Amino acid sequence: MASFLYKIGKFSYRRWWAVLALWILAIIALGALGDKIEKPFKDDFKLPDSPSVTAQNTITEKFPEGKAAEGQPAKIILKADDGQRLDTGAHHDSVEKMVAKLQEIPQLVPAERAKIIDPTTGPAAAQSMTDNGTVAIIKFTLDAKMHGAESGVSDATVNTVTEAKKIGRDAGLTVESAGPVSAKAVEPPSELIGIAVAILVMIITFAGLLAAAMPLGAAIMGIVVSTSVISIGTAFLTLGTSTTGLATMIGLAVGIDYSLFVISRYRQEATRTKDRAHAAGVAVGTAGSAVVFAGATVVIALVALNLTGLTFLGQMGLGASVTVVMAVLVSLTVLPALLGLFKGIVFKPRIPLLWTPERSKGPTIGHKVGVALTKHPLPYLIITAAALIVAAIPVTQIQLGLDATSSQDRPAHLIEREAFGAGKSSPLIVVVSAQDPTGMATAAKQVQERISGLDHIAEHGVVGPIPNTAQDAAQFLVIPQNGPSTPETKDLLAEIRSAASDVAKATGSYVGVGGSAAINADFSSALTNRLPIYLLVVVGLAFILLMIVFRSVIIPLVASIGFLLSVAATFGATVGIFQKGWLGWIKPEDQGPILVFAPIFLIGIVFGLAMDYQVFLVSRMREEYHHGASPIDAIRTGYGAGARVITAAALIMVSVFAGFTLSSETFLKLLGFSMAAAIVFDAFLVRMIIMPTTMALLGKRAWWIPRWLDRVLPNIDVEGEKLRAPEAPPANNVAGGAPVAR
Structure with missing residues (x-):
């Protein structure tokens, strides 16, 4: 594989204009096709074959006269703070005026299907008003199709509801609304915050503006292509409205990660030879091989979401897997093409005071950390594992639910x-x-x-x-x-x-x-019952891939156990903060169950990212060990080469996910926090401490694999063994002069 990818990288570098032209044509063609044949996205939150779904279908069949109108339900809550009843005196007059104003809503469904009634009188009072008469509910349904969109609510509708609420508030009542008529909270630009931090981290990593911009540009190109492919897919599949959003988030994450891996390896190779085309080929052949296998694990994790039986999760998984495939292809072709386009100015102008390989005169910080971890591995391993176990303790008290009340409601x-x-x-x-x-x-x-x-x-x-x-x-x-x-x-x-x-x-x-x-x-039960199957399939297939990459049984085993430990710690921390109110970050009224599909959703995404770091870090260790280094020296060399870029990639992901914790929506806070915490636990504790210390303790045994299994598994040149056979042209060729940079 490494030899094949070497040829792709070298070709893309030398024929950069052809590669970029093909991708631009693909963007134009796929975008035009998508615009022409795409169909509307449609959410499907059904859980097939569940008792509750069967009951709901029976209700719909037997009570057609009570079938809810197609549209968006909304309601207004009235409360008399003075303790007086809402069905008497001046308060009742205000309620009647509010009801009359609500009848003027332009998007109100036809009266025979959903008529607004006074909640304080008649049969409605039994279920719409409290016994003491101080609180009442007015319910109605909006016909969103009248506004020309399935989810659209017109300004006229919102203004009418606002006027009705003002009538009650002017009369001294507390009036709040829920549903699409509520004022939307102003959300911080979490994606922009994450991108800004990503750019800053890449500038520090590469000490150059152009090199820092290239991974982001490559990731965006992959997202654009995958978005068009997803749009085309709507003509053949029913895809949910969240599919594109998730695909964009995952595409940004893995796109930057993969590009970081390749360009970092290119920079290392460029310090050894002036033949930049060769350096690009080696980078794609080695780091690119790791990218291919890392991408394969991500795709497995995402596609396997279909095993949950939840249609909307399967849809999002398929859409995101398309983005991952595109991110892999972009990192293998577009990135070396961009390197060929900019050639010697990729890492210029250099930013003063920031570290670069060219300026390095001694061991890197990553190498020093690797030496410290491998010199006394046992204390580091025990302390880190203990920290993860302690963080995981609250997971035994996790409660799952679908409660996701928005901030405005x-x-x-x-x-x-x-x-x-x-x-x-x-x-x-x-x-x-x-x-x-x-x-x-x-x-x-x-x-x-x-x-x-x-x-x-x-x-x-x-x-x-x-x-x-x-x-x-x-x-x-x-x-x-x-x-x-x-x-x-x-x-x-x-x-x-x-x-x-x-x-x-x-x-x-x-x-x-x-x-x-x-x-x-039923949702909670279904996901809980299918989670073991999902984990077995995802971890099992990834285990096989990791054995092929590392030619070891022990390393994939440690990698899998470490992932499960980091996930348990993530759930424990999430339960503590969002369910138990640790640190006082979540208000008591906002504390509640963990979003029912958050665990399996988080496992699918974080597992893929965790395997990215695993493959990139340990494949370099395997490369050194395979070429004759001792187990300890291989760990230290691989750690020194990969720690900086993995730290940068993990920090970028943490910043992207943590940006969502600034949201006013509790469920977005939860997802953002849990994914950011998972990256911290897995990348910094499991991959960068537990993995090297365990390997150091095991020594050569870390690379053990039964001979019969070694013969059965396909032998793929991931480390680039064949690339080292013909030595790269030296930087100073005494006999023939320095080679010309290409």
Whole structure:
């Protein structure tokens, strides 16, 4: 492989104009095709074959008259701070005026499907107002299609809602809204912050502006191409709205990483020879081989998200894997072409006071650290492993959920939760379906008897049975006393489902449980059950790839165990901060369950990035060991050569992910923090401390592999053994003069 990639790198350097022209043509052609055939992105959060989905389908089928209008639900929460009831006196007059103003919303769905009513009078008051009458909810649905987009809400709609809220506030009421009519919080430009930090880190790494800009430019080119490919994919697949966003984030991450690896190796080779085309070829042949295998592990991790059974995760994984493939191709072709374009000025002008290989007169900091780690490896290994284990302790108390209230909806959510209980916004829906009205009545009566006395149900929290028009189905609304992700609500759901099963067996009817709390529980259960399978496939396939790269069983084993340890530490720290409120960073009202798909999502992304660092760092150690260095010297040389660029790559990723912690949205804070923490734990503790110290303790045994397995595995020249056969032209050729730089 190294020889093949050497030819690609050397060709791209010498024929830079042809390579860049082909990529530019590809960008234009794919972009035009994408614009022509792309279809709208569409989210699909369904969990096939789950009990809650079956129940929801039954409700839709049996209660077509109550089917929710297609659009976006919204609501307004009213609270009388003076303790007076909202259904009497001046407060009631204000409520009526607010309702009248809301009726003027231009995007309100037709009245026969969703009519705004006074929550303080008539049947609506039973579920829309508290017993003391001081808090009430006004619900309505917006027809987003009237604004010409599936998710669009017009300014006229927002202005009308704002005027209605002002009526109540002028009357002394607390009025908050939730849904698309709420004012959007101004988010900090997290991506720009991450890019700015990335540029700064690359400037320090290369001590030159042009060299620092090249990895970012190459990453952007890969993102542009992959975005067009994803757009083309919408004509054949249903892709979610988050697909492009995730692909961009991953493309930026791996694109910069891979380019850093290649250009850093090029710089090292350029100090050994004046034949820059040869240096580019060696860089692509060695570091490029590591990039190919690192990219393969990332693609495996992302594509394997389809094993979760969650369509939207699989879609995002496929889209992001396209970006990874493009990032690999760009680093192998576009980057050496750019090196060929700029030739000798790549690392100029040099920034004063910053370290460069050309100015180095002694061992690098990375080499010194490598020596320290390998001289006394055991204390470093024990302390680092102990730190990860301690950080992982809270993971045993992790709670998963779908609660992701936005910052603009939070004030309304808090009032509603305090007044009606945490379960008001996420009721359970029990549906009964039978062959005839008599069978339905019998089953409904038994269901009512079984669920009425259960614990963890809010006061007056059982409403029903509510029959359908055909009288062959009925539904009950069960409001939990606690939130949808709490153990109490999960226990309640289990008891209701047990009762539903008993009634179904006794009567021959269908009895199911739907609603957001049931869907939340099924999502959590599905991901928890499939996580071991996902880990087995991802880690197993990556284990095989790492054995092929390193010709070792021990090193892939240590790499995999280290990854699992860093993930456990990440989840532990995340639980401590977001669920338990460590450091006081998250307000008590914002503390809650971990986003249900965050663990498997984080594992898929971070595993790929972790293997990037693993392959790049240890492949250089393998290269030195394979060419005769002792195990300790190979570790030190490889560590000294790779520590600087891996540190730079990890810092860039941490800054990109940490930028999201500045968001006002709790779930974005969570994802940003967890991914940044995972990179810190895995890159700096596992890859750069645990890995070299373990290898130092094992010595030659680190490279052990059974002979039969060594014969079975394909022998791929990752270290560039053949590239060293013909020595590169020396920097000072005494016999024939210095070779001409090309």
